Amino acid sequence: MSVRELVVLGTASQVPTRHRNHNGYLLRWDGQGILFDPGEGTQRQMLRAGVAAHDIDRICVTHFHGDHSLGLAGVIQRINLDQVPHPVTAHYPASGQHFFERLRYATAYRETVRLAEAPVAADGPLAVTDAYTLDARLLSHPVESYGYRLTEPDGRRVLPERLAAYGIKGPDVGRLQREGVLGGVTLDDVSEVRRGQRFAFVMDTRLCDGVHALAEGADMLVIESTFLDEDVRLATDHGHLTAGQAAAVARDAGVRHLVLTHFSQRYSDPAVFERQARAAGFDGELSIAQDLMRVPVPKR
Numbered sequence: 001m002s003v004r005e006l007v008v009l010g011t012a013s014q015v016p017t018r019h020r021n022h023n024g025y026l027l028r029w030d031g032q033g034i035l036f037d038p039g040e041g042t043q044r045q046m047l048r049a050g051v052a053a054h055d056i057d058r059i060c061v062t063h064f065h066g067d068h069s070l071g072l073a074g075v076i077q078r079i080n081l082d083q084v085p086h087p088v089t090a091h092y093p094a095s096g097q098h099f100f101e102r103l104r105y106a107t108a109y110r111e112t113v114r115l116a117e118a119p120v121a122a123d124g125p126l127a128v129t130d131a132y133t134l135d136a137r138l139l140s141h142p143v144e145s146y147g148y149r150l151t152e153p154d155g156r157r158v159l160p161e162r163l164a165a166y167g168i169k170g171p172d173v174g175r176l177q178r179e180g181v182l183g184g185v186t187l188d189d190v191s192e193v194r195r196g197q198r199f200a201f202v203m204d205t206r207l208c209d210g211v212h213a214l215a216e217g218a219d220m221l222v223i224e225s226t227f228l229d230e231d232v233r234l235a236t237d238h239g240h241l242t243a244g245q246a247a248a249v250a251r252d253a254g255v256r257h258l259v260l261t262h263f264s265q266r267y268s269d270p271a272v273f274e275r276q277a278r279a280a281g282f283d284g285e286l287s288i289a290q291d292l293m294r295v296p297v298p299k300r
Contacts, residue, residue, distance in 0.1 A: 002030040004197065004297040006222060006259065009038075009045035011289045013226045013240075013262045014067055021045050021291050022067045023262060025222060027199060029150065030131055032057045035075065036148065036201050036222075042071030043078050049292050053082040058127075058134070061092035062203040063145035064099040073106040080112045087114045091126055091136070093144045094119035120146050123210070132196075137214050139205035141239040147203065147214045152196030162190040194300055200255075203262060206239050207249070215253035219298045222289075223249065224262035229276050247277035250284065256298045258282055261289035 009024030016022050022039025026046075033055040035042075046052070056079060061069050069092075079088055092100050097119060104115070118126060120136045127134040132150040139145040158177065163169065166185050168176060176182040176190070200218040202211055204226075215221050225247075226240040235242050241249075243260060250258040260273050267273075270288045277286055287295050 003028050004030065006220065006295040006297070007049050007051055008259075008261070008289050008291060008293040008295070009042055009049055009051070011261045011263060011291055012039075012067065013224070013264050015265055016041065017265050019291070020263065020265075022071065023203070024071060025201070025261075026051050026055065027150070027201075028055070029199075032129075032131065034058045034060060034134075034150070036060050037062055037068040037203060038071035038075045039067045040070040043074040045291065046075075046078075049294075053078045054084050056084070056088055057086065059088065059090040059092075060134075060148045060201070061090070061096075061100075062139070062147060062201070063093060063141060063143050064096040065143065065204065068203060069099065069103060072100070072103040076104055076115065077107070077109045079115070080109060083112045087116055089116040089118050089127070091118050091120055091134075091148070093146055094121040095144045137210035138208075139202065139210045140208040141204045141206070145204055145239075147205070147210055148201045149214045149218070150197075150199040152198070154196050155194045156187060156191040157194040158191045166190060197297060197300055199297060204239055205241065206236055207241065207245055211241075211249055212253065215249050215255055217253060218250075218255045219300070220257045220259065220295070221250050221253070221255045222259040222261060225260040225273055225277075226262050226264050228267060228272060243273040243276040244280040247280035247282040247286075251280060251282040255282075255284055257285040257287070257295070259287045259289055259295055 007026040010021030012020035023037040024042040025036040027034045135149045136146040200214040202223040223246045225243040227235040229244040
């Protein structure tokens, strides 16, 4: 059975707290798993969340600040220790190549898995598979940072009332879907386009073109909201977003499910982030991320 869900491993910015680990997010996309921004402690959070090294097919790092990347060493070594049977691909800003190499070879271990390095140097597609296209967009942060977006290819939805109008039923439905035409009736005659699902992941950044491009039409947007709106100057100075700014992006982009995360340790009440997001006019599904939370990607 296909599963598309976000498994939240950590939600803290800069430093962990008693209740929030450093960043870490696993996107389950049918039979594949994409691990985003494994911060310190990710390997243990995976254990607590029931996520295995075998679940990881790609690793996507937005930038090389420690709360988004210090867990790479442990995760990579665990992938090798468990002898994951499939290749794993790592994406990260090309300007941080030396950081990636230091983390990959932080200590001695036996390499048993082919880890492909695919650094990001510009906006555009990084991978095209049957299940999705993975794109990157440059963000605005004191160090080079990229956001990521998965787009499923469009499909078609068969409409029962049109099938009935043409008298098509039983095995003939499958034949029409496979061959595209049956007795002069085309698949277009009895179906409509089903837009593919879209998932966007936006971490440390100020407002910029890349944020809006990644969020546009997303079924799920996972986005940092490090600060509350009253601290917007701090957010801008340090290259971050506020809850209201993140929600306004989602509102304008037509996002269906907004997941706010990456919270500063200075705030103790997560409910305030929700109130500010609603005050910004976002009226879709909204989750204030908590460690070990699972959030289904909205179905089409």
